[in-house]
Amino acid sequence: MKRAVVLLSGGLDSVTALAMAREQGFECYTLSFNYGQRHHAELNAAKSLSGQNGAVAHKFIDIDLSAIGGSALTDQSIALPEQYEEAIPVTYVPARNTVFLSIALGWAEVLSAQAIFVGVNAVDYSGYPDCRPEFIAAFEQLANVATKAGVEGQKMTIHAPLMRMTKADIIQEGTRLGIDYSQTISCYQADSDGRACGKCDSCRFRQRGFKQAGLEDPTRYIK
C-alpha cells in the first residue's frame, strides 16, 4: 500500500488534506509540531483528528522556533493584528513550512513513504511566501536530491491538494469526506478549551469560508 506523511496542525486545512490523501488511497502517518506557538489547543485537536480521519499513526515533534523569534505566533511581545494586512503579516514564522517539510521528509524516508501532504493554500493564504506553488515545487526538487531514497531512485512527491481551492471549496470538499469541522481549531489565539477569538486573520478567513460555502459555522467561539 502506498504511504504518505501528512502535516497536521489541528486546523481546518490540514485535516482536509488528510481526508483527501486517504481518499487517494494512501496509508497516512500524521505529523504535528510543538514549535513554541501561542497555544496547545490545536495540538490536542490534531491528535484526535488524526484518529477520527483514518491515519494509522500520529507523531509529535518538539522544536522550539521561538528561539529564533521573528513572529507574532512564537513571540508573545509581538501583537496579533485584527485588521487585514496587505504585506506579509507578523504572524509569518520564518521558514516554518521549510522546517516542517524537512522533518516530514526524514520521517517519510524512514517509513519508505512516497508522498508528503501539506495543507497550504495560495488563495486564502494570508500572504505567506511558503504557501505558494513555487515553494512547493522547489521543495519537491530538493527532496529528490536530499535523501538516500532519492539517490536510490525512489521519487518523492509533495502534494498540496488545497493550493488552488478557496476556503469555501475546502470546507465543501471536507464536508463531503465526512470531516467534523467543529473539532478543528484555526484561531491564532484559541483559549485552552480550543474556543476561537473570532477576530484574528485566521478566524475571519474561516468564517467567510463557511458563509460562502453555504454551511453553518460549527466553530466554538469565546463569548
Added chain:
Amino acid sequence: MKRAVVLLSGGLDSVTALAMAREQGFECYTLSFNYGQRHHAELNAAKSLSGQNGAVAHKFIDIDLSAIGGSALTDQSIALPEQYEEAIPVTYVPARNTVFLSIALGWAEVLSAQAIFVGVNAVDYSGYPDCRPEFIAAFEQLANVATKAGVEGQKMTIHAPLMRMTKADIIQEGTRLGIDYSQTISCYQADSDGRACGKCDSCRFRQRGFKQAGLEDPTRYIK
C-alpha cells in the same frame, strides 16, 4: 557589515567553515543542534569553538530527530560500523542537513543575514546524499522562494566552502587560519570528556587527513 549564519557541530569541518566565513568578512552567528545524537561532548565543543573563532553569537536548538529514527547516530539499537561501507552508511540521519539548513534559514531571515555557511564535503563525505553539490544548489533555490526576505528580493546564498576540499586541504586551511583542532570533536562515539574512539568512519577520515596534511594529529583518544 554582511552577516552569515554558520552551522557548527563542534567537529573539524564546521569550525573551518566558520573561520573561512570570518576571513571573507562576514559577521558570524553560529547555530548548533541537540538532535538526539549519541553524545553531547561535541555540543560543548561547539560553544567554545564559536567564541574562540570570532562568532558574535551562538545558539543551540533542541530537536529530537531520534523520534523519527532510521540512523545509528540517533538510535542506540543500531550498531556503528568499524569497516568502511561502499553504500550510504547507517550513520546517515534521514534529512538531517535539510532540517538544519531550514532552521538556519529561519534565523538568517530574522537576522537579515545574506548567507548560510555549512561545512559539508563531497570528497571525504562518507557517502551522505545531503553533502553533495546538487543538494546545496537545490537548497539555495528553495531558500530564495521560501522566505519573506526572498519574496522581497533579498538574495540568500548557501556557502559550502569545503565541498571540493580533501580532509588534508581542510586541515591545512584551518591551521593557516589559526584553528586549534585539539578542541574539535569528530568522533561518532566520543566519551563524555570528548575523547575519540579512533575506530569509527569519522575518526579514520580525520586521522588520514592529518597524516596526508603532514601535521601532527592533536586529537585526544580513549586509551
